[in-house]
Amino acid sequence: xxxxxxSPRYKVAKRGQDVALRCDPISGHVSLFxxxxxxxxxxxxxxxxxxxxxxxxxxxPSDRFFAERPEGSVSTLKIQRTxxxxxxxxxxxxxxxxRGHYEQYFGPGTRLTVT
Amino acid sequence: xxxxxxxxxxxxxxxxxxxxxxxxxxxxxxxxxxxxxQYPNQGLQLLLKYTTGATLVKGINGFEAxxxxxxxxxxxxxxSAHMSDAAEYFCAVNGxxxxxxxxxxLTVIP
Numbered sequence: 001x002x003x004x005x006x007s008p009r010y011k012v013a014k015r016g017q018d019v020a021l022r023c024d025p026i027s028g029h030v031s032l033f034x035x036x037x038x039x040x041x042x043x044x045x046x047x048x049x050x051x052x053x054x055x056x057x058x059x060x061p062s063d064r065f066f067a068e069r070p071e072g073s074v075s076t077l078k079i080q081r082t083x084x085x086x087x088x089x090x091x092x093x094x095x096x097x098x099r100g101h102y103e104q105y106f107g108p109g110t111r112l113t114v115t
Numbered sequence: 116x117x118x119x120x121x122x123x124x125x126x127x128x129x130x131x132x133x134x135x136x137x138x139x140x141x142x143x144x145x146x147x148x149x150x151x152x153q154y155p156n157q158g159l160q161l162l163l164k165y166t167t168g169a170t171l172v173k174g175i176n177g178f179e180a181x182x183x184x185x186x187x188x189x190x191x192x193x194x195s196a197h198m199s200d201a202a203e204y205f206c207a208v209n210g211x212x213x214x215x216x217x218x219x220x221l222t223v224i225p
Contacts, residue, residue: 045213
């Protein structure tokens, strides 16, 4: 079956532009997570959805970051007024269980470069 | 609070040699522990996981890890390295969210 997909795979944005990153989780997965992975670092948690409810957004670095999952499936991570420090790979993961305690399935990521 | 420490950001082994990647964790609750592998320009793939039960966990591609509560460790091993094992490896602990280590880059020397 299909895994987690993300689009675009690569995005170059000029500083100050808004970007939208899309995640298509595995069908039927309850939980959806967004992570930010800086170069040479491990993924860092951004936000978590259980179905359409955003239950944890404690990892979002600023109010320029916004995520939604309106119908409990596809999710979009939006970054407003991008800055150079936003350059990173943004990973999406989904899980069949609440909180993804047992296993999370990751997409290939979107590499964002802010120039 | 949960956290993960991976000792050694880069590990090099000869093909056919033992692979040992170290991971220590801290957790205020009984941990669920994971090892993920990441190949260039790809997402993370689960190698193995420990939730409950047997402390020696076997995963894909011949990898295994042992949960040692007394040492708060979850080291990853493979008896014989293969060229295709060259990748980035991440240890993670699950609390309210996943906490990942900073990763270990494995190089396999032919």
